[in-house]
Amino acid sequence: MTLQPEDFWSFYEWLFRPNAFLESALLQGIVLFVLAILLGLMVGYVISAARYGPSEGFYAVARVVRDLVRFDLPGTSPRRIVALARLAFKEAIRRKVLFVVGLFVVGLLLAGWYLNPESDDPARLYISFVLTATNYLILALALFISAFSLPADIKSKTIYTIVTKPVRATEIVLGRMLGFVAVGTMMLIPMGFASYLFVTRGIRHTHLEVTEVQELSSGRLEGETDYIAGHRHTFSIDPDSGGRGLTDMVRGHRHYVIRDEEGNFEIGPVADALKARIPSYGDIQFYDRQGNPQDAGIDVGNEKIAEGYGNAGISRLVGVAKGPRRIEHGYVEGGTLGMAEFTFHNVDANQYPIRIPLDMSIRAYRSYKGDIETGIRGSITLKHPTKPIRSVPITFYVDEYTVDEQTIPLRIEPDVSDAASEEMLAGLVDEKDGTVDVFDAFVDEQGDMIVQIRCLDSSQYLGVTKSGVYLRAGENSFAWNLTKAYISIWLQMTMVIAFGVMFSTFLSGPVAMVATFVCVLLGFSAEQVYDTRYYIDAGIERGGGPIESMIRILKQDAMTTQFDVDEVAGKVIKTVDAGIVYSLDAIATALPNLPKMVGTAEYAASGFDIFGALLGRHAAATLGYCILAFLVSYFFLKSREIAA
Amino acid sequence: MDTDAPVAASTEGKNLDPVPATESGSTTDSGVVIETRNLSKIFRDFWGRKKVSALKSLDIEVRQGEIFGLLGPNGSGKSTTIKLILGLLFPSSGRVLVFDKDASETSKNERIGYLPEESYLYKFLTAEETLDFYGRLFNMSGKDRKRRVDELIKLVGLQGAKHRQLREYSKGMTRRVGLAQALINDPDLILLDEPTTGLDPIGTREMKDLILALRDQGKTVLLCSHQLADVQDVCDRVAILYQGELKELGRVSDLLKVQDVTEVHARGLSDAAKSEIADLIRQHGGTVESIDNPTATMEDLFLNIVRESEARPGARRVSADGAASAGQAGSGQAGSDSSEDAGS
Numbered sequence: 001m002t003l004q005p006e007d008f009w010s011f012y013e014w015l016f017r018p019n020a021f022l023e024s025a026l027l028q029g030i031v032l033f034v035l036a037i038l039l040g041l042m043v044g045y046v047i048s049a050a051r052y053g054p055s056e057g058f059y060a061v062a063r064v065v066r067d068l069v070r071f072d073l074p075g076t077s078p079r080r081i082v083a084l085a086r087l088a089f090k091e092a093i094r095r096k097v098l099f100v101v102g103l104f105v106v107g108l109l110l111a112g113w114y115l116n117p118e119s120d121d122p123a124r125l126y127i128s129f130v131l132t133a134t135n136y137l138i139l140a141l142a143l144f145i146s147a148f149s150l151p152a153d154i155k156s157k158t159i160y161t162i163v164t165k166p167v168r169a170t171e172i173v174l175g176r177m178l179g180f181v182a183v184g185t186m187m188l189i190p191m192g193f194a195s196y197l198f199v200t201r202g203i204r205h206t207h208l209e210v211t212e213v214q215e216l217s218s219g220r221l222e223g224e225t226d227y228i229a230g231h232r233h234t235f236s237i238d239p240d241s242g243g244r245g246l247t248d249m250v251r252g253h254r255h256y257v258i259r260d261e262e263g264n265f266e267i268g269p270v271a272d273a274l275k276a277r278i279p280s281y282g283d284i285q286f287y288d289r290q291g292n293p294q295d296a297g298i299d300v301g302n303e304k305i306a307e308g309y310g311n312a313g314i315s316r317l318v319g320v321a322k323g324p325r326r327i328e329h330g331y332v333e334g335g336t337l338g339m340a341e342f343t344f345h346n347v348d349a350n351q352y353p354i355r356i357p358l359d360m361s362i363r364a365y366r367s368y369k370g371d372i373e374t375g376i377r378g379s380i381t382l383k384h385p386t387k388p389i390r391s392v393p394i395t396f397y398v399d400e401y402t403v404d405e406q407t408i409p410l411r412i413e414p415d416v417s418d419a420a421s422e423e424m425l426a427g428l429v430d431e432k433d434g435t436v437d438v439f440d441a442f443v444d445e446q447g448d449m450i451v452q453i454r455c456l457d458s459s460q461y462l463g464v465t466k467s468g469v470y471l472r473a474g475e476n477s478f479a480w481n482l483t484k485a486y487i488s489i490w491l492q493m494t495m496v497i498a499f500g501v502m503f504s505t506f507l508s509g510p511v512a513m514v515a516t517f518v519c520v521l522l523g524f525s526a527e528q529v530y531d532t533r534y535y536i537d538a539g540i541e542r543g544g545g546p547i548e549s550m551i552r553i554l555k556q557d558a559m560t561t562q563f564d565v566d567e568v569a570g571k572v573i574k575t576v577d578a579g580i581v582y583s584l585d586a587i588a589t590a591l592p593n594l595p596k597m598v599g600t601a602e603y604a605a606s607g608f609d610i611f612g613a614l615l616g617r618h619a620a621a622t623l624g625y626c627i628l629a630f631l632v633s634y635f636f637l638k639s640r641e642i643a644a
Numbered sequence: 645m646d647t648d649a650p651v652a653a654s655t656e657g658k659n660l661d662p663v664p665a666t667e668s669g670s671t672t673d674s675g676v677v678i679e680t681r682n683l684s685k686i687f688r689d690f691w692g693r694k695k696v697s698a699l700k701s702l703d704i705e706v707r708q709g710e711i712f713g714l715l716g717p718n719g720s721g722k723s724t725t726i727k728l729i730l731g732l733l734f735p736s737s738g739r740v741l742v743f744d745k746d747a748s749e750t751s752k753n754e755r756i757g758y759l760p761e762e763s764y765l766y767k768f769l770t771a772e773e774t775l776d777f778y779g780r781l782f783n784m785s786g787k788d789r790k791r792r793v794d795e796l797i798k799l800v801g802l803q804g805a806k807h808r809q810l811r812e813y814s815k816g817m818t819r820r821v822g823l824a825q826a827l828i829n830d831p832d833l834i835l836l837d838e839p840t841t842g843l844d845p846i847g848t849r850e851m852k853d854l855i856l857a858l859r860d861q862g863k864t865v866l867l868c869s870h871q872l873a874d875v876q877d878v879c880d881r882v883a884i885l886y887q888g889e890l891k892e893l894g895r896v897s898d899l900l901k902v903q904d905v906t907e908v909h910a911r912g913l914s915d916a917a918k919s920e921i922a923d924l925i926r927q928h929g930g931t932v933e934s935i936d937n938p939t940a941t942m943e944d945l946f947l948n949i950v951r952e953s954e955a956r957p958g959a960r961r962v963s964a965d966g967a968a969s970a971g972q973a974g975s976g977q978a979g980s981d982s983s984e985d986a987g988s
Contacts, residue, residue: 050692071751160732161760161764161765161825
């Protein structure tokens with residue numbers, strides 16, 4: 001999982017973007033609201049003016065606004081909202097939507113056959129399966145129940161008996177939304193429990209016996225477990241550990257191995273498989289082969305993926321921010337002065353009382369085949385942020401596509417090769433083993449510490465990103481992390497429901513559903529739209545807009561060649577295309593960033609604690625869109641002739 | 645409602661009855677409850693082209709405490725008028741005032757009960773849930789709702805079926821639930837769209853009795869129907885619509901009265917006496933059109949049979965000529981048959 005710059009933002013940074021207010025979510029929200037209201041008033045006026053004449057039309061629009069502020073908002077009664085929500089809830093329940101939960105459980109049962117427990121990381125497979133399945137199932141359901149209900153009521157005229165009661169449009173809209181959200185919640189809860197059971201049961205297995213136990217001369221016991229569920233572990237028990245040992249990490253888990261006084265071995269259940277790591281990320285700085293600081297590492301190709309436009313917010317739409325912003329791995333060259341330097345903050349003994357866990361997800365790039373068996377070697381060096389104090393490098397082999405859990409002991413040997421550092425370390429070094437306390441020697445007064453990652457094999461490369469190397473400050477419970485992933489799904493569902501209800505106030509059921517679906521789809525393809533827009537702006541030949549690319553397909557032209565049509569026709573096509581792409585761009589910018597929300601599942605699957613700030617952002621965005629959908633729904637419902 | 649009185653003065657050029665609608669009942673305040681001013685409705689298609697002109701310049705007033713009937717054939721604009729009054733449709737021109745408020749205002753609904761043409765109710769709710777739900781929409785407290793729901797279920801006679809979903813109900817039962825929901829808030833104004841459709845004769849009778857009872861409680865009732873007999877039996881005043889235009893407006897008793905025909909009802913006369921009376925009429929220069937035994941209406945016959953059957957269950961004996969014992973009950977309303985032609 002490679003995090004992008006916006007993932008590191010705190011809620012405050014996301015909302016206000018200090019020093020780059022144009023990119024802030026707040027501004028985007030405000031612009032969206034203002035535009036929506038202006039557009040609404042204009043459209044409302046045009047329709048009313050056509051119906052009642054220019055001056056009457058103005059009054060009609062003004063009356064709706066006045067009604068909202070003076071009567072309908074203050075007069076909105078919780079009891080009526082609850083009554084309508086209960087009705088929507090009962091309707092959905094009596095239409096037996098809860099069968100979907102059954103469907104989900106059946107899906108899980110079938111999935112048990114197809115999900116391979118012998119994969120490299122079964123936990124990841126299971127978690128991402130259950131979350132993806134839940135996500136799409138719930139979104140589809142939200143789409144159906146929200147889009148069809150109100151039109152069905154209008155068609156069957158049951159709405160007549162509602163609107164002839166002192167029920168306000170605000171209450172009808174809110175009641176629907178809340179009712180459907182309640183239905184969705186009712187379904188998400190059992191699905192969440194089922195998912196939890198599925199994941200925990202799915203990875204559960206026990207090794208029954210040990211084989212080939214050897215006692216080394218140091219008194220250390222080494223051995224292997226039996227072969228169960230497609231894998232075996234090796235383990236070791238140190239002589240002074242009281243008979244407690246650990247196996248190695250295989251397929252993302254390990255077991256405790258306990259040897260009792262009679263010499264019998266007992267292997268514990270699966271441990272460390274379901275994690276919610278709480279990372280403490282540092283700031284990254286690359287150095288090139290001469291040791292000069294660089295903004296980015298070496299690009300070994302295919303690393304600059306044209307995405308990440310979305311986080312620029314409005315500033316991209318108005319053309320201030322340009323270009324993709326996605327960050328991929330930056331590489332450092334082996335056997336040179338090149339390295340990646342991470343400055344970690346808040347490193348202190350309270351946070352890391354026993355050892356400092358350093359997790360690494362590092363890529364390797366081989367410029368020659370080399371020793372293919374052993375992997376590329378790298379080194380970890382601790383450094384004081386200001387003083388020239390270094391540790392002796394700790395070497396490691398790059399383990400790609402997993403989280404390599406390294407630990408830095410609290411006492412470590414310093415590098416005393418030059419006189420300056422020796423002087424600085426005076427008094428800190430232990431006489432007996434020549435080690436120093438990490439916190440005393442390498443951490444400055446602010447609690448900062450530098451970790452340098454180098455590649456040791458010359459002409460081979462190591463790739464890192466900011467999120468790839470971090471200190472594991474703690475762990476959260478997996479159950480809570482899964483809950484947070486479900487909260488994210490819940491938020492998406494709420495958003496879809498709000499949109500569905502909004503469209504259903506002025507469109508018929510199927511059309512409302514399609515409209516909502518298109519919104520979801522466009523939200524998911526927003527980055528592609530931004531990408532196309534960027535190419536058009538920057539004059540890069542990448543197939544062009546929809547008409548141009550259609551012509552290219554028909555003419556079987558490659559997308560990077562010159563557009564081969566008559567000059568005038570080409571101009572016209574490009575202009576029309578630009579118009580279409582710009583409009584799509586504006587719409588996509590206005591829509592919620594659903595892929596980002598779906599992306600929270602990736603955190604849970606990769607074993608990372610879902611950041612509170614991320615969830616907070618999603619919650620704030622959901623609330624904003626719900627309010628917007630609510631206002632739009634109100635105006636449509638209010639100005640609609642129910643019996644027409 | 646107390647401030648309604650002055651509006652009544654601005655009446656229309658039609659042959660309106662100047663006498664207040666209710667002589668009995670609440671004569672203290674005969675304020676106008678519903679007023680339509682030059683009310684028109686044109687239905688347009690998506691492009692704004694005129695499809696049909698459903699209502700043309702309607703001016704009517706419905707006063708407090710009266711039963712007002714909207715009469716007309718299908719498509720004459722009755723339902724459109726009711727929908728305009730309720731704010732379900734917006735007028736193309738003109739205005740509707742209900743309790744002196746514009747029809748588009750939600751707050752007027754606090755005092756309105758509406759029984760739609762067909763009972764548009766949620767089929768997945770039980771009768772009790774339905775009424776409880778509508779009670780909530782009036783912001784009634786839990787205790788009030790419970791009391792009112794029980795009352796109404798008893799009133800419409802659905803005690804035995806209150807826990808069944810409406811999808812299992814017969815049309816008549818659904819209609820009763822519909823009526824109960826219209827009364828949940830103890831409304832001052834009740835709008836009934838075709839109140840007797842789908843009801844059997846007993847149900848129809850009960851509905852009519854209920855409408856009269858509501859009037860006696862001082863409530864205003866506006867109903868539209870094409871069941872002329874219903875309208876005649878209960879309405880104080882009627883408006884007759886045809887193709888969206890108001891054709892006639894006035895008190896039922898006045899509209900139906902045939903001025904130059906006299907009706908005498910008597911019991912126990914011999915044939916000799918009858919001919920004597922006929923002679924007497926001729927002596928006075930009158931024309932005897934018919935002297936006959938009155939026929940009861942089918943409704944009266946049916947109601948009588950049912951009433952009798954309830955008192956004495958079992959097979960009913962029918963005499964050879966088919967004329968069972970329905971005679972007495974019908975005599976009171978025997979003349980009503982001639983009403984339809986007289987009204988036009």
